[in-house]
Amino acid sequence: MSHPLERFLAKIERRGKLPERDREVLLRLPGERRAHAAGDLLFKADDPAKFCIFMISGFVSRVRTLSAGRQIVAFHLPGDAVDLQSFLFSKTDHSLEANGATESYWVEHAAVRDAVNQSAIVRDALWLDTLVDAAVFREWTANLGQRRALQRMSHLFLEMSARFRAVGLVRNETFPCPLTQTNLAEALGLSLVHFNKTLQILRKGGLISTAHSISILKREELVQMCGFDGAYLHLDQSRVEDIVAADRDSGSA
Amino acid sequence: MSHPLERFLAKIERRGKLPERDREVLLRLPGERRAHAAGDLLFKADDPAKFCIFMISGFVSRVRTLSAGRQIVAFHLPGDAVDLQSFLFSKTDHSLEANGATESYWVEHAAVRDAVNQSAIVRDALWLDTLVDAAVFREWTANLGQRRALQRMSHLFLEMSARFRAVGLVRNETFPCPLTQTNLAEALGLSLVHFNKTLQILRKGGLISTAHSISILKREELVQMCGFDGAYLHLDQSRVEDIVAADRDSGSA
């Protein structure tokens, strides 16, 4: 786990192996390692965007601040590309906060541009990653719009569990989670108090337990309760292999 | 307005002119015109995705159906690329419904792939469009999570107004809107009854009026009320010109 993009690559390749040549294009992306402590802002809303950030370790959240309150619009964990989309935007509309000690790899936009120009496969892999992000946003929209606090919470926990599992951070149905209840409430569009009371329903039902980590104790019941289906996360068996084939056929550079 | 992609191109070019050569790549995308009546499903959730759809006229919504209810996760109007993201996915997690008589242009994934392989500028324009989509999803998430019914509604109306304006469909602060109150409620995560009652607050305040269209009567008050800032829609002055320059510099095919 020495290369800064190893985890990202591993996530990408869960969807299908990349040819050696294209993997190299990705792994040679030049960048800079940075470390942040819990509470640090990696960037603020309206900052000019100059880098794409790849998570090496730790945990961050993207937060959009409105006059009505703070909304966490996404979480990111090791292996995620955080601000990939920024490379076509001039600035961001939200800030990025470290929720625990975090290491990340900062790649200048120009370097990303070069890489996608060099390899159609890398291009598609990165593009796909931004599209998966978008799918997650849609799911959150549906989650906030249609589900009650209890189901909404269950859904988030199951999503997090699936994503942590995909990067090998789940042991014994338990994953580390540096988020405070305030953070989780901000992600779910709930008040802190109501979040807490709802959480205790899940705990008393023996469905989950929390310490500084979260344990899924009765997965089936949770899934039943909220109707979770992780397909939208596109963690596996995607079409990357088809895409690789298509790219080969169209004979792109 | 005879070419099916004219409106889409116009929207793209609000962000910056494309070079003639790249515009041609886009305009030569082969596809098929289709017409749909109000209520038709253009595709269903879990259908295999084979086309990218460009809106020519009319209005459609993307609907995610959960056991808890239906959530409209996006609206699309003339000039929008609806399922662009699908070209890297094998299937969709939501369905697409026509809310009024609709004309659209269906382009096979392979053709889109060819186009983005031929032109880095077209690639970036399309990619950017999917990223703007994602920015809108984030904004909806924040809207649903943090704002009360009244402000949430105001925000949606202002977003729609801005987007309709961008494609020249606003006359006199009024735009056509074939949505029923049920539809709008599904987009806002509100019950029909509560939507209706909240709408009447806006009407009685003289802020908006509705017929089969929506009129923004007191824009300033609405903006104040919900803190609307349309920057996330990226309708204008984006970095496409910089991007074109960057593509030129890196000498891509």
Added chain:
DNA sequence: CGCACGGTTGACACGACTCAATTGCTGTGG
């Protein structure tokens, strides 16, 4: 004519928020 559908209204129940206070934990300094 009558039905279906969209819109409107009132009454009531319940989910969620706010306010306020308390506990427990951790780190810090005297």
Added chain:
DNA sequence: CCACAGCAATTGAGTCGTGTCAACCGTGCG
């Protein structure tokens, strides 16, 4: 070593926003 501050978690009480149920109206259309 203890006192204390600060933060996260917890709890209770009361209010308010929103959902549900149910009915009714108007219009367009078969």
